[in-house]
Amino acid sequence: MELIREYVREAGQGGLAGWNRFWFTPADPATLGLIRVMAGAMLLYTHLVWTLGLADFFGAESWTSPHAASLALADSGTYAWSYFWLIQSPALLCAAHIAALVVFALLMLGLFSRVVSILAYLAAVSYVNRVPGALFGLDQINCMLAMYLMIGPSGAAYSLDRLRLPRAADGPRPPAAPSTSANLAVRLMQVHMCVIYFFAAMGKLRGDSWWSGDAMWLSVANLEYQSWDVTWLARWPLLSAIATQVTVYWELFFCVLVWPRLTRPLMLVLAVPVHLGIAVCMGMITFGLIMLVGCVSFVPPWLVRWCLERGGHKRAGEGLGARVAQVSTRRSRPSVAGGRRGS
């Protein structure tokens, strides 16, 4: 009995300490800043494309009437808000669209990041809730990333906001301070990506073709999706089956194997062919890329800086300063997103 009590006590203490360390350890906002640039660019492009069919999709006589949308959403309630339901005038629609594009551009550039990250999320959700019939996975990931970018200081790195900071009299700008909310935002992205991959695999395991190994063939044999003809796979059933199984098992175990530092690189490297394969062969370039942006949340900040600021050290010394600050932070606060332990 004493043994059980001791186990429960240690498990509780360890769990609590781990929870605090995982969520509340301040982290360098470099990873968050990089995600802001990439997700902002994708949001801008995604919504720029809506311009081609703005009246068709969002106008008063659009593909989706309010009655149709309400019936489609009936199962899930009436909380799917969108300011586009209030807009009937074509001029106002155009103005709202341009305003949203400006917001997404500012998010990408990192100007007034705190405010525009909130506006970007509100705009992105408004767009998707107005056209429930024209959406796919891209929109889910776009909105997910926009939501978490609101939480952290996404403009603290790789942004115009940072360039606007005053320089010291004879030196570089101060390095971006480690931030608890930056860690929180990146952690939420990481956990959300794990949830997505796990249930994507679970959904596939309900289908016979993912077990039999035919699913990859069925994907590439779909003419409406096809952007690169790989029907030569018909003569290579084993290759098709291996690609099918690797995809399922990679998705299924991603939520476990992406955390240990020995297996994380493997999982992230595998994400590249999986998602680029979807992008190149099935014409879903935006979806493939945005999933990779989500995977960037697992790239530690020091590596982001190492990749992006190697040239910058010699020029301004700013990146080096940030590195020094980061190392000192790591020494005091182990962290997955910014620290030293396998995360």
Added chain:
Amino acid sequence: MFWYHNSMPASETLHEPERRPANFAWPRRVRLIVSAALVWHLVGLLVGPISSPPSILGDRLQAIYLPYLQAAYLNHGYKFFGPDPGPSHLVRYAIEMPDGDKIEGTFPDRKVHWPRLFYHRHFMLSEFLVGLAGPWEPEFDWDRQPLSPPQEAYVESYAHHLLKKYGGRRLTLYLVEHRLPSPQEVIDGMRLDDSRLYRSRKLGSFES
């Protein structure tokens, strides 16, 4: 191969990090409040996936989480390409103009809808329509399956949009299903756009 370490200096990462007292920037009370919000949110992330297909637990949690998930656009199943990649669907339309001319078209259409993302938006319109189908009724063949109320509303909405856009007098919509060929059929020379792979059903006729 040092890049997978979370900290930069290789010499440091070779050793087990020493245990240090926790030093958090946020006070305990704030962490407690944020933790409660995190638990709420993290459970919410699971509600969408475990509700698709419907489940007892998912239904119970949906009753609690619905406003949050719906408002935050988080109510997703994430079942990408599952359970099986299936046939694709297109919508064909034929419009009679007031002067007697006829306009025919299909969505999605690669020749019209460009760039690819714009094409995909139109592709999703036709796929979404099929996804709204009610339970399969075995007494009817595929081309005579009754449309569910949401399907009827969407068909009407698509028809209304097309009639307004082109200024047409009368419009007829068809659903086209494009079956996927087997590897053997392709080896035997069948093309992906072979006419034998398509079947079509009428969705309805509408007046302006």
